Amino acid sequence: MRGTSDEFNRRYHSKYEKKQKLTLKEVSTMASISLSFLSEIERDKVNPSLSVLKRIANALGVNFTDLFGEEKRSIVIRKNERKPLVHSEGSRITWYALSHGSGNKMGPIWGVLEKGATSGDVGVGHPEGEEFLFIHTGRLEFILGNERFTLEEGDSIYYDARTPHSYKNIAEGETLLIAVPSPATF
Numbered sequence: 001m002r003g004t005s006d007e008f009n010r011r012y013h014s015k016y017e018k019k020q021k022l023t024l025k026e027v028s029t030m031a032s033i034s035l036s037f038l039s040e041i042e043r044d045k046v047n048p049s050l051s052v053l054k055r056i057a058n059a060l061g062v063n064f065t066d067l068f069g070e071e072k073r074s075i076v077i078r079k080n081e082r083k084p085l086v087h088s089e090g091s092r093i094t095w096y097a098l099s100h101g102s103g104n105k106m107g108p109i110w111g112v113l114e115k116g117a118t119s120g121d122v123g124v125g126h127p128e129g130e131e132f133l134f135i136h137t138g139r140l141e142f143i144l145g146n147e148r149f150t151l152e153e154g155d156s157i158y159y160d161a162r163t164p165h166s167y168k169n170i171a172e173g174e175t176l177l178i179a180v181p182s183p184a185t186f
Helices: 005-017 024-030 035-042 050-060 064-068
Strands: 084-088 093-097 109-113 130-137 139-144 147-152 156-160 165-169 175-182
Touching: 024 035, 024 050, 035 050, 130 139, 130 147, 139 156, 139 175, 147 156
Parallel strands: none
Antiparallel strands: 084 093, 093 109, 109 175, 130 156, 130 175, 139 147, 139 165
16 A cells, blocks of 8 residues: 555544544454454555455445545546555556545446456455456456456457456556446445
8 A cells, every 4th residue: 555555544433434433343343354454554664455345334324435446526527646556566456436425326437457467366246336447558367267268459348247246457567447436346
């Protein structure tokens, strides 16, 4: 979470944990993570995975972007104004919000996948929704259920997000993509 921890901590404490009168232990229980791990996240001692951060947001009853994104609801986000939502060093993937605020039906994000970066093991699906990916630059191996696809620059895929899926950057360099989950998960 380097570069985003101050924003995360400010929002997590001031907007959510304190307003909802939740203790750290209650949040850790609701997010199904250990109290010590949540404490380390707050102190910027660890780089949690995207799924852990989503569980924290879900436990607080908010969208992921509520913990990281800008509070303003402007329509335009300039390239030079984008801030990383999350960068977990282990995954080598950085996500940037392409929209502001909570309550959105879609949550478009810009992904920068370093060479060899992977989303993790197949078997991860979401409880609901649909997702769309567009490959701007690079190549992506995408596994959806029992099917395997190679997506190249200009290709896209639209799928039921409940289906277990994963992906890996198989380009010689970075792969840049746009992902649009619905409902918004970021």
